[in-house]
Amino acid sequence: MLKIAIPTAVQLVIDDVGWREGWSLAESGGPFRAGVNRLMGPADYYAITELGERLGMRPQAAMVLCEWDKTNICATCPTSTAAGAAWDNSSRIGSWSDEAAAIFRQRAPYIELTMHGVGHEHWENGERIRAEWYSARHNRRWPRPVLEKHIEVFQAILDQYDLGPAAGHRPPVSAVPCAFNYYFDAEDPDSTGALFRQAGVEFVSTPFRGGFHHFSPLAAPDGGFEHGLLVIDRGRNGVPWDSWSTVPEQPERGPICGIHWPNLLAEDPSRHHEVLEKWVHYLSNTAASGAQMLAADTRECFTQWVFSRFVTLRQTDVVDADGEAVKIVLDATQIPAEAETLTAGSPLWLKLRRPAHHQAGGQAHRGHGTPPLAVFSSTLRLIAISDPDPDGYQLIGLSGITKGRHLLVIDARPAKGTCIAEGATWEHPPLVKREKGSCHLFDMKINQESLEISVEVYGRQPLLVELPAPPHRVTATGGKLRVEDEEYLPYLPGGRGMGLLRLNIRGKDIQGERDTIRLDLQPVV
Structure with a gap:
């Protein structure tokens, strides 16, 4: 007999892409970054596209952009980095960022540039407060003009590389809130979703526990609509955020397989292919049942989520x-x-x-x-x-x-x-x-x-x-x-x-x- 089901479409979301210096400065009040002790370069971006090409997907690269900044525009937004108005990124800029930007343009079928943040945190007078878009721990929403300045700087850095509106590209249509701190309220014009939608975002994924605070009803236990965008629960799969070459122990059962950049990579970039084999095997097995499929892109993931749930x-x-x-x-x-x-x-x-x-x-x-x-x-x-x-x-x-x-x-x-x-x-x-x-x-x-x-x-x-x-x-x-x-x-x-x-x-x-x-x-x- 024919077996027929409405499958969940699984999308891969990769956080904290974009850092040049991978090592954490958290102990001294700086950013956590990627949590690994080496420079990140073009090979680390290309690896994402190789996985996407092999599986027929567009994995989301959730970008933190401050270390891409060529013109020190982050200095105009002091809350976006630990250095504040004294921000100077000249020591980090080189051909690596232009090569990485070219990968996004030339390999667009296999990678999606997603908004994560400018510097991932919120800084006031040098003090780091989690996180960039909202502080769940302190239940603090930053002033709307401050948040809009962060959006402006994020898009301006994209324009430095012909990846933004000035070059004919829409701002990112997907977003992942930094540190998964998100204020969900369909009735509040200053909610995180209202801010993101104003910036052009249509799709958001984040774990629905910890820093996710919702003050209006969800449409389903793992998703809700807010100010014209759809927010989906990505769950937590137990993979440490700062570990190289790590796949989850269990197959992904939800619509989002959420990981961090080092999880997809080898410490030695020449061995990225070995890690990609593990991920091809893992994601192929995830989609092997009748209840799931691999999403070709984020729009398909979110649209199919609606169909599979309702x-x-x-x-x-x-x-x-x-x-x-x-x-x-x-x-x-x-x-x-x-x-x-x-x-x-x-x-x-x-x-x-x-x-x-x-x-x-x-x-x-x-x-x-x-x-x-x-x-x-x-x-x-x-x-x-x-x-x-x-x-x-x-x-x-x-x-x-x-x-x-x-x-x-x-x-x-x-x-x-x-x-x-x-x-x-x-x-x-x-x-x-x-x-x-x-x-x-x-x-x-x-x-x-x-x-x-x-x-x-x-x-x-x-x-x-x-x-x-x-x-x-x-x-x-x-x-x-x-x-x-x-x-x-x-x-x-x-x-x-x-x-x-x-x-x-x-x-x-x-x-x-x-x-x-x-x-x-x-x-x-």
């Missing part, structure tokens, strides 16, 4: 004796109103596993075309699909999820039926092919003349579409993305009898460039 799946009937076609109900009546903007136009990912006698057949198709599968529904559309993984699990993306109940049939029997897609009848509809490193999919609309695929691209990423014939023309309708090249493989043996179109698409904004890719299926007059 949409229930119930099987109502088996269509055939072998259980290869089933009727299910997706109940989305409990999706909070605050989540509707986030989920609108985004696919819900289901994870399914075919009956045992079908899994071997599915494996034969891997890399050569997607095994046949159809979805029948009056409200939902199948728009994306992955190849089965080594354990036989497969992801399918459904468009059209709105608040309410949705009935559908998922049919994994070969060559069964047709799908109706917005006025056009296809024996097997065009589908976006989900592969590692491909761009973020929002939606796909189909008619007899064209496909319109709404995507978000980080740097240069592929978009793969299964089609019966090559399109007559490919365009980015909004002008924000550029299709650099295209290739059509006319037939995928053993799959759905479809060819595969591969587009390589480029966008400038490292925080994601959104546009619609139009494929004209008929000759353009």
Whole structure:
């Protein structure tokens, strides 16, 4: 029988990236930094992107930026560093920071620049007070103009490296509060979330204990909405913040695998590859069950969190004796109103596993075309699909999820039926092919003349579409993305009898460039 679930999408979040001098100065009242006794350099940033590339993810690099400061702008914000107005960073600046910045631009599909802080703490007259955005221990919220100055300095340092608004990149859309001190209150215009949202942040992750103080209700035990952003509990996995080369002892069960920079690295950078092998194994095992998947990016992690927490799946009937076609109900009546903007136009990912006698057949198709599968529904559309993984699990993306109940049939029997897609009848509809490193999919609309695929691209990423014939023309309708090249493989043996179109698409904004890719299926007059 088909096994079907709404999986949690797991994102990797790496704190305290950005320090040049790794060693702690905490005992003398300075910053804790990365807690390791060496200089941090470009190889330590590149290691994050290597892991992202191997797993098809964009790990968050939660950045502390004061030691990137080329112009000593931190001196204009005395509460941001231990040196205050006497801040002088000239001894730390060198080619290392320019090389690290280039990694964020050139390897954008495999790393996300996330806001953590300027100097991680709050200093008053040389005294360190935890932490930069809020002091949970003292229940102190810093004056709003002071906090806004920290945001201004953070973004100004990004601009020093052509990573910020001045170079056409949005400010970071994700944030991790320093020392996990966060004041959550949907009714308070001076809460941490209100400040972050004003700065352009949409997604926040932090442990929901210790320094997390919430004064308004959460939407779920591990997440809540505040001032237009979503805050998710990252839990605690027991990994020491200052230990090299360390993976958690237990698989991650929540949506966030939160670690610190040294955990991902070797003390000797030439041995980073050994540590990455451990992390590839750990995260692959985390996603090996039917209940979890690896998030391709933060937006997918947070959107899928909403679906996995507030949409229930119930099987109502088996269509055939072998259980290869089933009727299910997706109940989305409990999706909070605050989540509707986030989920609108985004696919819900289901994870399914075919009956045992079908899994071997599915494996034969891997890399050569997607095994046949159809979805029948009056409200939902199948728009994306992955190849089965080594354990036989497969992801399918459904468009059209709105608040309410949705009935559908998922049919994994070969060559069964047709799908109706917005006025056009296809024996097997065009589908976006989900592969590692491909761009973020929002939606796909189909008619007899064209496909319109709404995507978000980080740097240069592929978009793969299964089609019966090559399109007559490919365009980015909004002008924000550029299709650099295209290739059509006319037939995928053993799959759905479809060819595969591969587009390589480029966008400038490292925080994601959104546009619609139009494929004209008929000759353009």
